[in-house]
Amino acid sequence: MQRTEIKIGGFGGQGVILSGYIIGRAASIFDGKYATMIQAFGPEARGSACSAQIIVSRDEITYPYITTPDLMVIMSQEAYSKFTPELAVGGTLITENELVVTHNLRKDLRHYSIPATRFAEELGKKMVLNIVMMGFTAAIADVVSVEAMRSAVKASVPKGTEDLNIKAFEKGYEYGVELLEKVAAGIQVS
Amino acid sequence: MHADPIGVLTGPHFIDGDHACSEGAIAAGCRFVAGYPITPSTEVVERIAERFPRVGGVFIQMEDEIASSIAIQGAVWGGKKAMTVTSGPGFSLMMEHIGYAAMTETPCVFVDVQRAGPSTGLPTMPAQGDMMQARWGSHGDYGIIALSPNSPQECFDLTIKAFNLAEQYRVPVMMMMDECVGHMIERVIIPAAEDIKIVPRRFYEGPKEEYRPYEPERDLVPLMVKVGKGYRMHITGLTHDEQGYPNMSVNTQGKLVRRLVDKLKVNAERIIEFKEDKVEGADVVVLTYGISSRTAIPAIEQARKEGLKVGHLRLVTVWPFPERRIAELAGCIKSFVVPELNFGQIALEVERCAGGKASVHLVPHAGGTVHQPKEIYSAIRKSLKG
Amino acid sequence: MSEELFEVEEGIPPNPVEEFLRMDRMPHIWCPGCGIGTTVNCFVRALDSSGLDLDKVAVVSGIGCTGRVAGYLRLDSFHTTHGRAIPFATGLKLANPELKVIVYSGDGDLTAIGGNHFIHAARRNVDMTVILLNNGIYGMTGGQVAPTTPISAIASTAPYGNFEENFNLPYMAESCGAVYVARWTSFHVRHVTKSIKEALAKKGFSFIEIVNPCPTLYSRRNKIGDGLDQMIYYRDNSEIRNGADTKTVGMDFQGKIVVGKFVDRERPTYDSAMMKYYQKKLGEDFVPSEEMRNSIHAEN
Numbered sequence: 001m002q003r004t005e006i007k008i009g010g011f012g013g014q015g016v017i018l019s020g021y022i023i024g025r026a027a028s029i030f031d032g033k034y035a036t037m038i039q040a041f042g043p044e045a046r047g048s049a050c051s052a053q054i055i056v057s058r059d060e061i062t063y064p065y066i067t068t069p070d071l072m073v074i075m076s077q078e079a080y081s082k083f084t085p086e087l088a089v090g091g092t093l094i095t096e097n098e099l100v101v102t103h104n105l106r107k108d109l110r111h112y113s114i115p116a117t118r119f120a121e122e123l124g125k126k127m128v129l130n131i132v133m134m135g136f137t138a139a140i141a142d143v144v145s146v147e148a149m150r151s152a153v154k155a156s157v158p159k160g161t162e163d164l165n166i167k168a169f170e171k172g173y174e175y176g177v178e179l180l181e182k183v184a185a186g187i188q189v190s
Numbered sequence: 191m192h193a194d195p196i197g198v199l200t201g202p203h204f205i206d207g208d209h210a211c212s213e214g215a216i217a218a219g220c221r222f223v224a225g226y227p228i229t230p231s232t233e234v235v236e237r238i239a240e241r242f243p244r245v246g247g248v249f250i251q252m253e254d255e256i257a258s259s260i261a262i263q264g265a266v267w268g269g270k271k272a273m274t275v276t277s278g279p280g281f282s283l284m285m286e287h288i289g290y291a292a293m294t295e296t297p298c299v300f301v302d303v304q305r306a307g308p309s310t311g312l313p314t315m316p317a318q319g320d321m322m323q324a325r326w327g328s329h330g331d332y333g334i335i336a337l338s339p340n341s342p343q344e345c346f347d348l349t350i351k352a353f354n355l356a357e358q359y360r361v362p363v364m365m366m367m368d369e370c371v372g373h374m375i376e377r378v379i380i381p382a383a384e385d386i387k388i389v390p391r392r393f394y395e396g397p398k399e400e401y402r403p404y405e406p407e408r409d410l411v412p413l414m415v416k417v418g419k420g421y422r423m424h425i426t427g428l429t430h431d432e433q434g435y436p437n438m439s440v441n442t443q444g445k446l447v448r449r450l451v452d453k454l455k456v457n458a459e460r461i462i463e464f465k466e467d468k469v470e471g472a473d474v475v476v477l478t479y480g481i482s483s484r485t486a487i488p489a490i491e492q493a494r495k496e497g498l499k500v501g502h503l504r505l506v507t508v509w510p511f512p513e514r515r516i517a518e519l520a521g522c523i524k525s526f527v528v529p530e531l532n533f534g535q536i537a538l539e540v541e542r543c544a545g546g547k548a549s550v551h552l553v554p555h556a557g558g559t560v561h562q563p564k565e566i567y568s569a570i571r572k573s574l575k576g
Numbered sequence: 577m578s579e580e581l582f583e584v585e586e587g588i589p590p591n592p593v594e595e596f597l598r599m600d601r602m603p604h605i606w607c608p609g610c611g612i613g614t615t616v617n618c619f620v621r622a623l624d625s626s627g628l629d630l631d632k633v634a635v636v637s638g639i640g641c642t643g644r645v646a647g648y649l650r651l652d653s654f655h656t657t658h659g660r661a662i663p664f665a666t667g668l669k670l671a672n673p674e675l676k677v678i679v680y681s682g683d684g685d686l687t688a689i690g691g692n693h694f695i696h697a698a699r700r701n702v703d704m705t706v707i708l709l710n711n712g713i714y715g716m717t718g719g720q721v722a723p724t725t726p727i728s729a730i731a732s733t734a735p736y737g738n739f740e741e742n743f744n745l746p747y748m749a750e751s752c753g754a755v756y757v758a759r760w761t762s763f764h765v766r767h768v769t770k771s772i773k774e775a776l777a778k779k780g781f782s783f784i785e786i787v788n789p790c791p792t793l794y795s796r797r798n799k800i801g802d803g804l805d806q807m808i809y810y811r812d813n814s815e816i817r818n819g820a821d822t823k824t825v826g827m828d829f830q831g832k833i834v835v836g837k838f839v840d841r842e843r844p845t846y847d848s849a850m851m852k853y854y855q856k857k858l859g860e861d862f863v864p865s866e867e868m869r870n871s872i873h874a875e876n
Contacts, residue, residue, distance in 0.1 A: 222670065224667060245863055246866070248670045269671055425654050
């Protein structure tokens with residue numbers, strides 16, 4: 001793995017920036033890799049579609065911006081329309097399946113989706129949607145180790161909410177592991 | 191002397207360059223910050239505002255950048271290490287007080303998180319358009335030091351260095367960040383307090399009646415005292431003699447300004463820091479600073495892969511300028527390639543120092559983003575053709 | 577200037593204010609008939625009787641004729657940039673609240689170019705005494721119009737007379753939050769001395785306006801005589817009205833001058849408010865600077 005470019009997209013208030021922060025922190029603090037995160041500033045950050053960009057690499061990161069993301073985590077329809085055309089050929093797309101309808105999905109992409117909103121609601125706090133997504137991402141994408149992701153979640157969420165967030169993370173992770181098993185067994189999932 | 195452990199958050203952090211700058215200031219012993227909010231530098235003062243009440247510091251949000259840039263100087267004479275933080279439009283407002291700090295030899299740090307200008311420009315996007323302003327922005331002749339970090343880690347490290355240089359040479363030191371570095375989040379390792387070297391203020395300790403505020407030491411830097419210790423000193427922005435008294439003579443002006451300029455010249459080799467990669471035997475040297483030192487690397491690697499002899503000279507200290515090294519290299523190479531997020535500021539200095547012995551190729555950019563490595567790559571190719 | 581001017585004759589004791597002045601910087605630059613020197617005399621007498629430790633007193637000036645006061649006082653003294661004495665003093669005071677900080681400057685310096693700083697320092701109630709000498713013009717640069725120039729007065733940049741409304745400084749200071757506001761003229765030397773002494777004893781932003789003649793560039797151009805004539809005008813036209821509503825004390829060209837102590841009230845100072853607030857909010861986590869801790873102990 002030389003350099004993986006990741007983009008998280010959603011709308012303001014969903015925890016897009018925190019999600020990116022967790023991936024970056026997991027990689028650079030708990031996984032011994034390099035990570036560079038760029039926050040989208042300006043009107044874009046306050047408006048509907050906001051994004052976080054993260055580069056993860058085994059080597060030092062030189063050019064700091066992403067150009068063709070290899071992995072995208074999408075949590076809103078607008079972010080889907082706006083960002084997915086940027087995805088690299090053969091890239092991985094992760095979506096929240098109630099918030100994103102993946103019409104005109106590119107054939108070259110590997111696409112995985114998760115009912116993260118429902119899981120978050122079952123846990124009693126819709127706010128942890130993004131952490132469910134992070135658990136799912138940890139299972140699907142081979143970018144950062146799950147242990148590192150877990151540590152980063154614990155260290156990055158508000159004090160007193162660690163247990164709830166770890167539960168959300170595990171829920172997403174388990175769902176992802178099962179999904180991959182089904183894919184490996186040739187079961188149609190999407 | 192090492193850092194006071196009270197302010198030092200030893201360990202690895204995943205933080206942006208602005209926050210790393212705040213932590214660097216705290217580790218350096220800065221205990222007074224005056225600032226006025228301005229994108230993209232605001233995060234520096236936001237973190238300072240949160241951290242200072244817990245480490246014995248005073249933060250005040252002043253009514254404007256003019257006030258901020260002089261309040262810090264009051265605080266310095268009151269005995270504190272102090273800085274102010276801003277971006278382009280605010281930096282423009284601070285110019286007079288950079289001159290006051292230079293003239294009164296008040297050690298202090300000015301952080302400029304550069305954004306694209308002129309005027310309001312692109313508040314949330316990077317540029318390197320303030321480099322000449324940092325050097326020459328205040329009227330008259332004087333010297334300053336400017337540092338240029340390329341990562342959050344360096345925002346931490348170089349802020350400490352900025353304070354140390356300010357105390358060592360009693361000059362305003364400019365921390366020339368940019369929006370990209372300021373808002374970029376990366377790993378920052380904060381060392382143990384005992385591993386952080388701090389230069390304390392150089393206080394005069396002789397008899398009070400013999401104290402002359404502007405009598406220089408051998409390195410041309412005079413010693414300081416604090417207000418309230420009975421020295422009864424007078425400090426003025428007017429041309430002054432060694433006693434600190436205004437003196438409107440051509441001789442006094444000549445002697446004082448000569449020293450203000452010379453103290454940086456004679457100590458230049460101790461101040462200047464740059465990093466070199468394969469410049470020996472190179473045909474072309476890419477000269478970079480700040481964020482451009484990172485965007486140039488993929489271009490340099492590509493060119494090397496294709497067999498070109500490309501060196502990389504990265505300025506950590508931009509001012510004073512490494513004149514001697516540039517002149518030396520100019521005699522050995524064909525060309526310099528200088529990518530800048532402006533239309534040619536440092537490239538002019540390179541041209542001056544190269545003295546016609548090597549060609550200089552600017553890779554200009556109006557700012558708003560960073561260079562594409564391919565732009566720098568093309569410039570490397572082109573520079574070898576002519 | 578010949579040296580003999582300063583030779584002390586046998587048997588005449590030195591002027592008691594000399595020990596407060598940098599006599600090695602004499603003669604000063606002020607014109608004959610100017611009242612700045614008179615106010616400096618008042619200031620050092622007030623300082624002398626204040627009981628303050630002079631090593632802990634700092635004077636900060638801006639630019640202009642009055643801006644030169646700092647340079648003549650044998651105290652820690654700063655001659656800063658134009659208009660910025662107050663923010664410099666703010667930094668100095670907050671760095672070391674044990675200091676007594678005095679800003680001594682002119683009307684153009686403190687209320688035109690420095691007006692923004694004046695209103696904010698008063699709002700914050702930064703603990704400092706501001707002594708403002710109001711001569712109604714820019715003296716050092718040749719008598720240009722100022723925010724304090726009365727309507728119809730002639731100035732070099734208002735050759736047909738000034739038509740801009742001027743500031744009523746006590747009203748401005750009070751509105752912004754100053755805890756002590758007084759106005760005198762340089763004729764009222766005893767009142768000025770007493771007022772400075774009171775202001776020095778006050779915690780918070782205290783403000784004294786001293787109306788002062790500029791015989792060289794204001795009086796002459798406006799054909800109102802010399803320095804002495806201005807003193808007579810002050811004597812004959814000043815009305816002492818302590819406690820007057822500051823709204824009513826605006827000044828006209830050669831009109832009546834309402835003088836007196838207008839405001840004397842208590843408000844928490846910036847540093848004490850900061851200390852108290854953080855102590856309450858952060859408890860044990862609050863670490864005040866050593867100087868700040870000492871200054872509060874000294875107060876209690």
